[in-house]
Amino acid sequence: MIRKILRYLLNFVLSVLILILIILNIFSITIFDREYIKQKLKSNDFYIRAYSDIIESFENYTMQSGLDLTILDGLVSETQVANDINVKIDSFYTKINGDIDTTSIRNELDSRINKALEENNRVPSDTEKEAINKYEDAIVQAYKDGIVYGTNLSVKVEYLNRLKAICIVSIIVVSIMIILIRRKILRCVACLGISFLFSGIFSVVLKFLLINKIGNILILDTKFSALLINVLTDILNKFFNVGLVIGIVGIIFILIGNIKVNKKA
Amino acid sequence: MKATISDLIVAFIYVAVFVLIVYCLFASKISLAMRMIDTISIDTSKKVLKDVTIDLETRNLKAYPAFGTKYGTISIPSLNLTKDFYFGDSLSVLRNGIGNSGGAYFPGEGGSIIAMGHNYKGILKDLPKVKNGDQIILDLIYGKFVYEVYDAEIVYYEDSDKLELQREEERLMLYTCYPTDGFGHAVDRYVVYARLVEEEFYD
Known part of the structure; x- marks a missing residue:
């Protein structure tokens, strides 16, 4: 009896470990992979939309500054915005510095304002000098805020890899224990089939539980929401696809594992 | 055949047990997460009101x-x-x-x-x-x-x-x-x- 309980218990533990390994693997090829994130940013036009938002924000400050909008012409480029977003993304995943250098933007803006003042024969008063300084601060800050919302995250990829290693080792240990208890290799295959089927069912059900909830997510702004919905949908689709394959493999393993028992019957 | 069916049932029982364990351990966190998703999940099509009178x-x-x-x-x-x-x-x-x-x-x-x-x-x-x-x-x-x-x-x-x-x-x-x-x-x-x-x- 104890042997039977232990057998079911180990089989359950193996099932959960396989499920955890699937989850960790899907995360490691999605949100824990910076190239995946960059590819998603590109396919969702995030770089272009971030550039547009930054320009819109620049225009907002400029339209109340007494300066002409032409002062912004070519001040920043789409490529520069994309590069700075990538620097920030890289800094999330590695220990490299993710500070955005806005010196060139500020210097260029300052020189353009001085030129505009000269053209208008204006000598700025101390109050105006302060106002110009505040305007430049606002533009630089708007740029920083526009680059991945000025956030500083730290994605611990090494923790995920460590968890995966622990999970794999645990699966091997539990599998050996099951083999030692069950002895018959075909019954062990059936056990593995049960675990695969469990993981498959869970992964498939996950998609149907959450897909309707994430479709209308609206957070921060439309470009971020679109990106988030796309990434989450992709992750759920991956769960569904992997779940379907693992589930079918599980059923096949169960059939193979029970060939002899079924024949006897 | 009986053994195969019983193994399939075991897999489904495992799913149920696992859901139960997860729910018991993380009930408050799951409900918080669901509430958060509901909060940020907005059907914008319902917010567009026409015929302003x-x-x-x-x-x-x-x-x-x-x-x-x-x-x-x-x-x-x-x-x-x-x-x-x-x-x-x-x-x-x-x-x-x-x-x-x-x-x-x-x-x-x-x-x-x-x-x-x-x-x-x-x-x-x-x-x-x-x-x-x-x-x-x-x-x-x-x-x-x-x-x-x-x-x-x-x-x-x-x-x-x-x-x-x-x-x-x-x-x-x-x-x-x-x-x-x-x-x-x-x-x-x-x-x-x-x-x-x-x-x-x-x-």
């Missing part, structure tokens, strides 16, 4: 324009200016015209209406030239409202209490950044106050 008895709009949408025009004849009038004060609204702040009343509702625009050329750069007695006309999808300017003042941008919110008298407060001919970040606001003198509701 007003209940003349209660003076409340029956349906509001969608945020960020144009629902009429604003004219200041003394400045020879006509701009699109939007609900909202987002960057894209202010880029294109005059915005009606969502925190105040709508024209026709009998209260304070707060509207704003940039002090940029072609928008409200010449607002300080408006004099007492000048008219501001709002021609909206549900009616036409004529206001007469009676006062103007310069306020610091943080002095929001000077733009009093009330519902005793319909007043339009139209403002822009000040100075309008300065350079740099403007921290003052030029506010023009106008009273409703004429209104006409469309069918």
